Amino acid sequence: MIRLDMQEMKIGIFDSGIGGLSVLYEAMKTFPTEQFIYYADEVHVPYGEKTQEEIQGYVEAVVEFMLERHVKAIVIACNTATSVSVKALRERYDIPIIGMEPAVKKAIDLYGEKRVLVTATPITVQGAKMKLLVEKVDKHHLADLVALPGLVRFAEKEEFAPQTVSAYLKEALGERKWEDYSSLVLGCTHFNYFKDSFRQVLPEHVKFVDGNAGTVAQLGRKLQERDLQEKLPQSVEYFFSGIPCNEVQLHQIDRLLDRLKKMHDIC
Numbered sequence: 001m002i003r004l005d006m007q008e009m010k011i012g013i014f015d016s017g018i019g020g021l022s023v024l025y026e027a028m029k030t031f032p033t034e035q036f037i038y039y040a041d042e043v044h045v046p047y048g049e050k051t052q053e054e055i056q057g058y059v060e061a062v063v064e065f066m067l068e069r070h071v072k073a074i075v076i077a078c079n080t081a082t083s084v085s086v087k088a089l090r091e092r093y094d095i096p097i098i099g100m101e102p103a104v105k106k107a108i109d110l111y112g113e114k115r116v117l118v119t120a121t122p123i124t125v126q127g128a129k130m131k132l133l134v135e136k137v138d139k140h141h142l143a144d145l146v147a148l149p150g151l152v153r154f155a156e157k158e159e160f161a162p163q164t165v166s167a168y169l170k171e172a173l174g175e176r177k178w179e180d181y182s183s184l185v186l187g188c189t190h191f192n193y194f195k196d197s198f199r200q201v202l203p204e205h206v207k208f209v210d211g212n213a214g215t216v217a218q219l220g221r222k223l224q225e226r227d228l229q230e231k232l233p234q235s236v237e238y239f240f241s242g243i244p245c246n247e248v249q250l251h252q253i254d255r256l257l258d259r260l261k262k263m264h265d266i267c
Contacts, residue, residue: 009034009035009072009228009230009232010034010035010036010037010069010070010071010072010237011027011031011034011035011036011037011071011072011073011074011075011219012036012037012039012066012069012071012073012074012075013027013036013037013038013039013074013075013077014038014039014040014041014062014066014074014075014076014077014078014081015039015040015041015076015077015078015081015189016040016041016044016045016046016047016048016058016078016080016081016152017040017041017042017045017046017152017155017156017190018040018042018155018156018190018252018253018256019077019078019152019155019188019189019190019191019192019193020038020040020075020077020078020189021038021040021189021253021256021257021260022077022189022192022193022210022212022260023075023077023100023189023212023215023216024036024038024077024236025257025260025261025264026212026213026215026216027075027216027219028234028236030216030217030220031216031219031220031234032234033229033230033231033232033233033234034229034230034232034234035230035232035233035234035235035236036234036235036236036237037066037069037071037236037237037239038236038237038238038239039062039065039066039239039240039241039242040238040239040240040241041058041062041241042156042240042241043240043241044058044241045152045156046121046149046152046153046156047078047080047081047121047123048080048120048121048122048123048124048147048149048152048188049121049122049123049149050123052084052123055080055081055084055085055123056084056085056088058081059076059081059084059085059089060085060089063089063093065239065242067093067095071095072095072096072223072228073095073096073097073098073219073222073223073228074089074095074096074097074098075098075100075215075216075219076089076097076098076099076100077100077189077215078100078188078189079100079101079102079120079121079124079187079188079189079211080120080121080123080124080188081099082099082100082101082129083101083123083124083127083129083130084123084127086099096219096222096223096225096226096228098215098218098219098222099215100189100211100215101129101130101133101211102118102120102124102130102133102185102187102211103185103186103187103209103210103211103214104116104118104133104134104137104138104143104185104187105133105136105137106185106209106211106214107143107182107183107185107209108137108138108142108143110183110207110209111182111183111207111209112140112142112182113182114142114180114181114182114183115142115143115144115180115181115182116138116142116143116144116181116182116183116184116185116209117143117144117146117173117176117181117183117184117185117206118130118134118143118144118145118146118184118185118187119145119146119147119148119184119185119186119187119188119191120145120147120148120185120187120188121147121148121149121152121187121188122147122149124147124187124188125145125146125147125187126147130145146172146173146174148169148172148188148191150168150172151165151168151188151190151191151193151194152188152190154168154193154194155190155193155194156190158252158255158256160193160194160196160197160259162196162197162200165194165197166197166200166201169194169197169198169201170201173201178202178203178206179203181206182205182206182207183206183207183208183209184198184202184206184207184208184209185209185210186208186209186210187210187211189210189212191210192210192212192260192263193256193259193260193263194263195208195263195266196262196263196266199266207267208266208267238250238253
């Protein structure tokens with residue numbers, strides 16, 4: 001296992017693209033005295049349509065980039081990357097590495113009296129980790145899974161027009177007896193940008209569930225366990241596939257964070 005010198009105080013958060021900004025947004029609200037590095041692997045987005053071998057290579061390169069900057073913890077703000085790589089990374093590195101998984105257990109625990117619709121990328125839906133998760137927590141076979149790869153592409157293009165996205169969702173989700181469902185799991189961080197469009201398609205009683213708050217809470221526990229909390233002026237460094245973001249990209253990030261703020265309270 002590789003042990004690292006905790007000389008720097010920043011937290012690394014990365015995703016295949018801009019979806020993980022929803023996790024960064026949650027982390028910034030929760031930890032106002034921490035400093036962050038955010039890495040969007042825009043060259044290789046979307047991970048959810050790549051092979052496991054390709055994703056493993058991408059993730060290892062991002063982690064090495066983060067470690068060169070001596071981050072004290074890494075959040076894999078991507079369900080797909082977590083399912084493929086988190087176990088091996090934890091075995092290799094002696095720093096907190098926090099992954100994400102679709103919040104199936106949370107949805108079952110909160111709303112398990114009815115069916116739960118779990119949305120994610122194709123590789124997450126089809127992966128062994130998802131199968132094991134559902135088998136473990138879904139004792140009454142209430143969870144249905146559906147892949148929504150189009151939402152990742154919409155998000156990366158900042159295509160948020162409700163009529164366009166809602167039309168895609170109606171087709172992708174198919175005809176369902178929504179009265180049988182209690183909740184919808186947003187199993188990809190990109191999906192948080194589209195709560196307004198989901199709400200146009202879903203009846204009000206179907207609630208949204210995502211893993212962002214739980215992931216950030218786990219980050220907090222790991223920082224506390226290792227006495228790694230800081231009280232510094234909050235800051236974020238942004239990188240797109242290893243390149244510092246330019247002014248145009250920083251304006252894009254500001255727009256996306258503003259949208260996430262608007263989506264946050266839609267439930």
